Amino acid sequence: MWLWIPFTIFAAFMQSWRNAFQKQLSQDVNTTGVTLARFIYAGPLAALYVLALYAWQPVAMPHLSGLFWVYIVLASVAQIFATSLMVMLFRLRNYAIGVGLAKSEAVMAAILGALFFGAPLSALAWMGVFIGGLAIWLMSNPGSFRDISLSTVVTGLGSGLCFALTVLWVREASLLLELPFPYSAAWVLVAVITTQTIILISWLLMKDKQTLVALWKRPKLTLTISLFSCLGSLGWFTAMSLQTAAMVKTLGQIEVLFTLMISVVWFREKLKPKDKIGLALIVIGAIFVMLA
Structure with a gap:
């Protein structure tokens, strides 16, 4: 009954590190390339996870209906836009606040x-x-309360909206499969990551081959991002196969705390007092929704 909680905390921890490595890659690679780094090596890792599950305990193969693929494509595209907007946030405000807004x-x-x-x-x-x-309004104000950064607010809310749509559609796709835990989440993971990889590689082959070259020249960082992304998605998708998206994502706000620690310790960034208040309010709001 409560198994979704450790999967959510695991996902939040993996995602906070993935975001940190994406920020590092964004200094040398454009937004589309950083977004692709999240998926490009994750597909084979997700496929190995499915094979491991079936080797451990075989179950029936899923029936992948047309509606299932509609949800998969919608979730895949939404997550691509969400990730791209988050990468843009890295360049608009500092690391912790960018992720806080996307939360x-x-x-x-x-x-x-x-x-x-x-x-x-x-x-x-x-x-x-x-x-x-x-909290989002407070954190989006870089100076006085009368000086609100509209571009940061719009980008952050856009990223949050796309991520929210992603998790809602992922849960719907998972429920359609009617497979036992955790097989439905594993199949959705493979389907989403494969779809995203095909979309982004096709786009870059047509429009920007140099970005693919840039990722090829940074194999360790790209693989690291894909690994942490795959592990994070595995946690999110598994938790959402057990619990509603809103419940999972409200508990997943703990990622903000992980992000804050990474920001201060690794990136040596300093937060203003009102930024810390904003982060605290996000957590409090998440707790309220969770208790409800």
Whole structure:
């Protein structure tokens, strides 16, 4: 019943490191290339995970319906846009605040889930949504409260919206398979990563082959990003096969704390007091939604 919790915490920890390595790669490779680095080696790793599951305990093969592939393509495209916008955030504000803004995905998932996916919110949950929105507004203001960075707000909220749509569609695809735990999540993982890799490589082959060359020249960093991305997605997809997207993503806000520690210790970045308050408010909002 509570198995989704350790998978969510594991996913948040892996994703915080993946974001850190993506920030490092973004100094030398453009946005599309950094986005592709997340997927390019992850497909074979995900396929090995599926093979390992079936070697351990064989179950029925899934029926991949047309609706399943609709959800997969929608989730794949949404996650590509979400990742690209997050990479843009790295260049707009500092690392921790960029990721903090993108963490609006938890709020978005709660709202969209209530409106379109049959997951209504209680008063306590809406309070959490309000606190999360306040945190995002606070963190998006680089100077005084009258000097709000509109580009950072729009990019951060756009990234959060795309990530929220990704997790909602991933959960719907996972439920369609009707396979035992954790096989449905494993198949969705392979399908999403493969679709994303095909889309991005095809685009770069037509428009920007030099980006592929740039990734080829940085094999260790690219493989590291793909590895942490695959592990993070494995955790997210498995948790969402057990629990609603809003619940998983609200608990997943713990990633903000991991990100803050990486930002301060590794990147030597300093946070303003109101930035720390904003990060704290995001966590408080997540707890409220979680308790609801």
